[in-house]
Amino acid sequence: MSQHHEPVEARMNDHDSQGNLEEHEHHIVSPVVYLIIFAALLVGTALTVFASYLELGILNPILAIAIAVVKATLVVLFFMHVKYSSKLTKLTVGAGMFTFLILIGMTLSDYISRAWGRW
Amino acid sequence: MSDSPVLVHHGEVEIAHEHPHLPYQRHHFETMAQQNDATNFAMWLFLLTEIMFFGGLFTAYLIYRNWYYPAFVAGSHQLNVIWGGINTLVLITSSFTMAMGVWCAETRRQSQLVLCLVLTFILGLGFLGIKTIEYKEKIEKHHVPGFHYSLQSFLNPDSDKEAKAAGDKPMALDMARHTEVYFSLYFAMTGMHALHMIIGIGILGFMILRARAGGYTTGHITFVENFGLYWHFVDIVWIFLFPLLYLISRHAQ
Numbered sequence: 001m002s003q004h005h006e007p008v009e010a011r012m013n014d015h016d017s018q019g020n021l022e023e024h025e026h027h028i029v030s031p032v033v034y035l036i037i038f039a040a041l042l043v044g045t046a047l048t049v050f051a052s053y054l055e056l057g058i059l060n061p062i063l064a065i066a067i068a069v070v071k072a073t074l075v076v077l078f079f080m081h082v083k084y085s086s087k088l089t090k091l092t093v094g095a096g097m098f099t100f101l102i103l104i105g106m107t108l109s110d111y112i113s114r115a116w117g118r119w
Numbered sequence: 120m121s122d123s124p125v126l127v128h129h130g131e132v133e134i135a136h137e138h139p140h141l142p143y144q145r146h147h148f149e150t151m152a153q154q155n156d157a158t159n160f161a162m163w164l165f166l167l168t169e170i171m172f173f174g175g176l177f178t179a180y181l182i183y184r185n186w187y188y189p190a191f192v193a194g195s196h197q198l199n200v201i202w203g204g205i206n207t208l209v210l211i212t213s214s215f216t217m218a219m220g221v222w223c224a225e226t227r228r229q230s231q232l233v234l235c236l237v238l239t240f241i242l243g244l245g246f247l248g249i250k251t252i253e254y255k256e257k258i259e260k261h262h263v264p265g266f267h268y269s270l271q272s273f274l275n276p277d278s279d280k281e282a283k284a285a286g287d288k289p290m291a292l293d294m295a296r297h298t299e300v301y302f303s304l305y306f307a308m309t310g311m312h313a314l315h316m317i318i319g320i321g322i323l324g325f326m327i328l329r330a331r332a333g334g335y336t337t338g339h340i341t342f343v344e345n346f347g348l349y350w351h352f353v354d355i356v357w358i359f360l361f362p363l364l365y366l367i368s369r370h371a372q
Contacts, residue, residue, distance in 0.1 A: 026155065028225045029218075038215040045207050045361075049200065052366035060370075064362035072355045079218045079351045081344075088160055096167040100174045107178050 027084035037078045044071040143339040155341060162345040166352050173356055176311065180304050180363060187297035189290060193273050194301030195367035196285035197262060199253065203365040206249045207357065213242035214354040221347045224340040229333055232343075236327045239350070243320040250313055257302070264303045270295045285369075305364055312360060315353045322346055 048067045056063060077083040082093055141151055148154035184191045220235030260279075261269035273295035276282035326346060329335065335343045 026152070026225075028222065031219060031222055034215060034218045034222065037218075038211065041211045041214075042208065045204065045211065048362050048366065049204055052362065052369040055370045060368065064366060065359075068359045068362055071358045075214065075351050075355050075358070079214055079354075080348050085159070086156055088156065089163055092160060092163045092167065096163075096170045099167070100170050103171065103174045104178055104181065108181065111182055 027081070029078060029081060029084065033078055037074050040074055041071055044074075141338070158341050158345060162348050166348060169352060173308075173311070176304070176308050177359070177363075180308065183297075183300050183304065184367075187294065187300060190273075190294050190297035191301045192368040193276075193282065193287050193290060193295075194298045194305070195365060196287060196369075197257075197260070197272060197281050198305075198365045199256075199281075200365055200369065202249055202253050203361055206246050207361045209242050209246045209249070210354050210357050213239045213246070214351050216242065217347050217350045221340070221343055224330075224335045224343040227336040227338070229330065229336040232336060233327060233330045236323055236330055240320060240323045240327060243316055243323065247313060247316055247320070250309065257306075262298075262302050263306065264299045268299050268302075270298070273298050308360055308364065312353065312356050315356070319346075319350055319353060322349075 044067050048064055051063050051067065052060065054060070076093065082089060140146075144151050144154055148157065216235050216238040220232055220239060223229075223232035223235055257263055260272065261267050262272070270292070272279035272282045273287070273290045274292065276285075276287035276289060279287075323346075326335070326343065330343075
């Protein structure tokens, strides 16, 4: 980070004179942020292995999923730049999560509520 | 994701807009920022279809795991946590080098960009190498679903190194047979994940060649950025696969 280069979009954005478009300023995420996230992901991996060797009963899978969700969220927000992205991108990612939860939720509610189930 | 230069009609267009078009701006976009937003949106839409694709596999896993939990525990004990853990570290590191690659492209550091891409490439290959070692072990122990599937590790766990180490008890035949469901899902999920890695490594090879020629350090970084999204997505899939497949129940029964 010794030399500070001109951001890629700086010269590109100076001509959005049309004005009626909601455009997004390109944000360059710093390597320091990447390093912190990288370290957090390593800690998360160690934690999830460690937690699996503890006897926590029903909490074992819940904890494993919770750690994975935190790790995935860090990757999405920082490595994938969603924290610095346009509202459109944020909405798209949110819609993806929502649809995924419908996939899981609706399928499981069907299986849980069936008379033949072994649930 | 196309990033080939586009011919721009200089002249009328420029006069009308009173600013120069960059060579890589497609004529149907008013500004570069608009073009970037559109390609970024398209990449995320593709990733949404990927979420739903892997989502189906995860849903199948969830249901079968709840039905045949003892079989899933015994199947999981057959996997090597060390190899799985190392592979998780390898993949997370490759995600980090990829993120750094995007930064290098953004700040126009050509040689460092090439280095980041090469590191990502090597780590990706390393991941597949370790996966190959693991698959080989499964093939040798006849744990690949199919005609040659063997129940021995589950009916007689004392005869099996991994099962014995985990303290597995002999299973009833009908539950032992369901370990095949676990391994079907194991191979389907890790196999689809590995296929994504292979495709990603292929694209990385292409990108390394282009980066060496200065392709991504002239201000047009859409391709690197969107490939980064793909690579991180593949990383996220593994972040879930690792605990779900390897770490179902590692503590003493």
